[in-house]
Amino acid sequence: MIGLRLLWNDYHLSPQDGPRLHDNGKPYFGDRAAFFLGRGRGSRLLGKRRARSTPGQLLRLPVGHDLLSATTEHDYLRHVETLLSWNDSDTDDHDAVPQQLRCPAGGVKASKWMNYEPYEVGVNIYAFDNGAVHLWNREDHEHYTGQWFSLDLPAPGSPDPVWLIPEARDYGNRVPETAHLELPEIAHQILTDFHRRRTEDPVLSLCQDLWIDVRLRGHTTVYVFGLPEDELNPPWPCPIEHIPNSCLLRAEPLYNEFQDDITDAIIRLTRPYDWHNPFQDDDTRLGLTVHLLNATGNTRLANYRGTVTIVDEHHRRAVPPPAKQQPPNHNRSTPAHPAR
Numbered sequence: 001m002i003g004l005r006l007l008w009n010d011y012h013l014s015p016q017d018g019p020r021l022h023d024n025g026k027p028y029f030g031d032r033a034a035f036f037l038g039r040g041r042g043s044r045l046l047g048k049r050r051a052r053s054t055p056g057q058l059l060r061l062p063v064g065h066d067l068l069s070a071t072t073e074h075d076y077l078r079h080v081e082t083l084l085s086w087n088d089s090d091t092d093d094h095d096a097v098p099q100q101l102r103c104p105a106g107g108v109k110a111s112k113w114m115n116y117e118p119y120e121v122g123v124n125i126y127a128f129d130n131g132a133v134h135l136w137n138r139e140d141h142e143h144y145t146g147q148w149f150s151l152d153l154p155a156p157g158s159p160d161p162v163w164l165i166p167e168a169r170d171y172g173n174r175v176p177e178t179a180h181l182e183l184p185e186i187a188h189q190i191l192t193d194f195h196r197r198r199t200e201d202p203v204l205s206l207c208q209d210l211w212i213d214v215r216l217r218g219h220t221t222v223y224v225f226g227l228p229e230d231e232l233n234p235p236w237p238c239p240i241e242h243i244p245n246s247c248l249l250r251a252e253p254l255y256n257e258f259q260d261d262i263t264d265a266i267i268r269l270t271r272p273y274d275w276h277n278p279f280q281d282d283d284t285r286l287g288l289t290v291h292l293l294n295a296t297g298n299t300r301l302a303n304y305r306g307t308v309t310i311v312d313e314h315h316r317r318a319v320p321p322p323a324k325q326q327p328p329n330h331n332r333s334t335p336a337h338p339a340r
Helices: 055-059 062-067 073-084 107-113 183-197 257-273 295-300
Strands: 032-037 042-049 121-129 130-138 147-152 162-166 209-215 219-225 288-292 310-311 316-318
Touching: 032 073, 042 073, 055 062, 055 316, 062 073, 062 107, 121 209, 130 295, 130 316, 183 209, 183 257, 219 257
Parallel strands: 032 121, 209 310, 219 288
Antiparallel strands: 032 042, 121 130, 130 147, 147 162, 209 219, 310 316
16 A cells, blocks of 8 residues: 555654654644544444554554454454553543544545544544444644544554555545556656647647656656747746756746646646545645746756656656556555545
């Protein structure tokens, strides 16, 4: 499930050494927990735990991995009972999970619960539903809403964190078969699709070529070559990272119907490999940005035409296309679409 992890955003991981902390020392989430059987109106509260109950922290306990990976109601109930039987008296009573706590609905009904605020008391809500354990949580931050996560667990005994995979995502139709690929491999597939589809798509046919620049932690920039100069906005006085004297190589991204048409065509081209999340605007696979090169940019950046590059804090390097595309491994986990 590596391709489903939002690597650049640690909002989506739970380390085993304790809750993640903001710069001010306060946790992103609390470490208390409540355990439910089922979700929504028919759910049943099984019990609460006062501390050390983030997904990563639970893995450090003897029963933790078995609980979070349970696939039957019987196993889940048994492991929760064992967990709740342990003594947590070292935590003050005022830190306990409050009695009046509800379990949000699953699937599309979860959108009605986006602003539900169990985070105020630091509650990780675990629920067993449809053969798996799900987590509801919300970061103590104004830009995030509550949502359900599936848990991408490390192997038993591994010190790696638990990755949280949002369940509200709307996946492009090629995400399941490419979930095992890294972004540069995805970029090469997009480039191949472009050269095939530009002969069929009247808007893409206006684009001569692409350069796809990738950050491995989740940002993809597509530069478009060969557009008619008289249709573009004036040059944009903004440099391209790691390219000297690169101001004024791109059209300014202000309103322009022609530019909008080109940008929308590139978004349609990449959409099958991407996802979006109505609960979290910055939860996308590609982190896509599109820039349209003017005549000067076409000349200055000609060496990048038809290429995929990786950029980091220090330099940019070209990534050759894979010698042979590996077929998808159907034994890997694929995205779980929300219930409809």
